[in-house]
Amino acid sequence: MTTREVEEGHFVRQPNRFTERITADGTGGLPAEPGRYRLFVSYACPWAQRSMIVRRLLGLEDVIGLAVVDPIRDERGWRIPGRDPVTGVEFLSELYLRTDPSFVGRFTVPCVWDTVTERLVTNDFPAITTMMETEFTAHHRPGAPDLYPEALRPEIDELDRRVYTTVNNGVYKAGFATAQDAYEEAFDALFTTLDDLEERLAHRRYLLGDEITEADVRLYTTLARFDAVYYSHFKCNLRRLVDYPNLWAYARDLYAIPAFGETTDFDHIKRHYYVTHPHINPSGIVPKGPFLDWTAPHNRER
Template identity: 85%
Template sequence: MTAQEVESGRFVRQANRFTERITADGAGGFPAEPGRYRLFVSYACPWAQRSMIVRRLLGLEDVIGLAVVDPIRDERGWRIPGRDPVTGAEFLSELYLDTDPSFEGRYTVPCIWDTRTKRLVTNDFPNITTTMETEFTAYHRPGAPDLYPEALRPEIDELNGVVYTTVNNGVYKAGFATAQAAYDEAVDALFRTLDDLEERLSGRRYLFGDRITEADVRLYTTLARFDAVYYSHFKCNLRRLVDYPNLWAYARDLYSVPAFGDTTDFDHIKRHYYVTHRHINPTGIVPKGPLVGWATPHNRER
């Protein structure tokens, strides 16, 4: 977090700097091609985990390359262990500054590097997953799910807007608030939406029925971090995820899908938040708990 991201005690996320679009027809100069792009991610970051989940669900592992940064971030930004073998970068900041030498914000994941033009194409995290879903369709694995079905897009976008504002980004607005009123506002909105989602999931397996969609991917990555980090570290402690019968079973249901479970690394998650956010946790001590049963039966298929 930078000083520019707090206004009147409220956390305001910085705008995404690189917003070029990769398209199937290449109209903007960045065509969807196998082997051309490299996705930089962190297992700790919920925004980055979205892109890993979608990449795997759609079978794009051999189409879009992947580089994983170290979970501990310092003033130099995200470190790439052993240097990235494709770009040669040791820190993600090098790729940002190679693309825009005047860049002064946080160096964020996920972001996509174009190996042909040797520049960052996008760090626009909301559009990275939908780009994979809509522009790389020629390379989806046989039988890949349609995560962003055209008929449901208006409804998915509407729900995603609410979830982003109050849940995905809402936990940060609570955790990074520097004024009581800003914190209260964020926490109240967060739990109102979680209560609504609990009710929504009482009669359907996923957010839009019996199929996993982009909306489930976006909600899951916050739920996966909720009890481990947000409940205590970000003071989102009115209720735990495990206190919501439907949301907790729903999260375990998604966790049982390899694309979700295999990209959920609680060690990376906890070390990143508790060690990196020293303004919240000055000692850098990482708590041992909570210990919860993510692999226990969820029975959501019924």
């Protein structure tokens, strides 16, 4: 998650500090060499789960290393249980400060560490997935999906601008608002978009048709957390995900794919949000519910 600042009651997300590129041949950045990079993630974080889903869909597990942090974050930031065996660090903050000793802000996931230059390359979460999709193509598994097809990129990017602003980041703008009008503005925009997506998915299996794309990855991670966290914890309580027949079936359809379902850890998700936001949940009590059957038939193939 990222640092939040509040301007007149509105949540403002911390800019990504590291934005160096990894390219197929190293032109304009670092080369996409197998075994060179290490991806730091949290199962709790929707931005980090995107990178885990894409890494697995494309078969990059043996190409890009993975380190998973503990879901409970304190003032020292994300902790790596038992220390990271590659970098030797116990806290993600150590890698940030090794790269930039003057860094001030929240230490965020996902981020990519370069084991050759021993510095953080990027914590620019939107770029991490598209980089995997477009610059590591020589290392994709046979038959890997084209998640960011060139012909659909304008449509994917246009849809993402709305989904990111009103849904992915919109739940945070509602949950972390400190003024009623800021909260209601985010709340209304969120459910307007969800209503439109519900209608869109009445006519197609995935957001852009019959094949999964980057757009589906980006929407899914918010949907997966919606009823468990955002509905109550962030006061996004006009409707639940399960109240949207198409969105709920669509989310279950994606969950049935191992790259999505096996990177969705509801225990990590709930413990992180309910324990590490004491200004919202001062008791730190983690709710037992909701009890949802994510494995129920979705029938989206029809």
